[in-house]
Amino acid sequence: MGARIAPTADVADDAVIGDGSQVWHLAQVREGVSLGERCVVGRGAYIGTGVQVGKNCKIQNYALVYEPASLGDGVFVGPAVVLTNDTYPRAVNPDGSLKSADDWHAQGVTIGDGASIGARAVCVAPVTIGAWSTVAAGAVVTKDVPAHAIVVGVPARQVGWVGRAGRPLEKDGAHWVCPETGVRYEEHESSIREVAAE
Template identity: 40%
Template sequence: MKNIAPDVKLGDNVKIYDFTNLYGCSIGNNSKIGTFVEVQKGVVIGDRCKISSHSFLCEGITIEDNVFIGHHVVFTNDMYPRATTKGGEIKTDNDWKVLYTTVKRGASIGSGVTILPGINIGENAMVGAGSVVTRDVPQNAIVVGNPAKVVGQVE
């Protein structure tokens, strides 16, 4: 059972497992989307990416080519989320501003990572499992912890 909206753009040889929710997004050639993944409108996933089960990719996320996203990775896009406006009305799309995040080519994000909004994760960088990414990650850096800090370089 897959929920794939008609506005989803799928490349060639994309593998999508059951219990997914995809709408308004674009997924590149030869990419895999695991079970229980949600990919929201405006998300772009490049070629040859693997998005593991239980991950959440919200509006404003760009995943470049050859990226690995581990299990239960959560992206965010609002620095100050609220359900209602100051006047008590339920917020609509017009009541907040999306902050954009990019995961550059060849990066790997470990399982259980949370990525705050407006972050850039550099080319070939590695984010250790369970980390909370609060600032940009340089290319080829290995980061771990809460908040994630550079502990090494990818060779």
């Protein structure tokens, strides 16, 4: 099947692009990137050196995924999202000399399977975005996000839980329920877990 790469995309020779993946106009995929099967990299998106991307991911137009980010399977990265890699950025050292690669140590953003990052959100490394969570458009994430959490705002704060279908869960007595799939979850302190079907 192979991958489909636009002639105007800039893909490093040693980047690994999975079967069925698409890399669109003006996207840049740097050296050492591993992009899983059936992924979509939108127009003008940037994927930094050595970034690891699972299968079935969508990285939308003009998203910036800086190394050493790691994305699980089925991750959605919305338009113009930024995954940073420098917690205390400076162009120069304290003596005024221009910083080089040797003057800082990149820290990445880790995103779990099925998570979604809304348009123009910023995830400030180092943070972990839990599996199946949702970061609202425009949010600024400065601390870890639990699996299945919905976070909004600046700085991002949790406002609820979300199921695998992407819909906010609804409270039903002692459980949380997905209005689309009917799957039930139990809340335990700062996390939820799926209840086995009866």
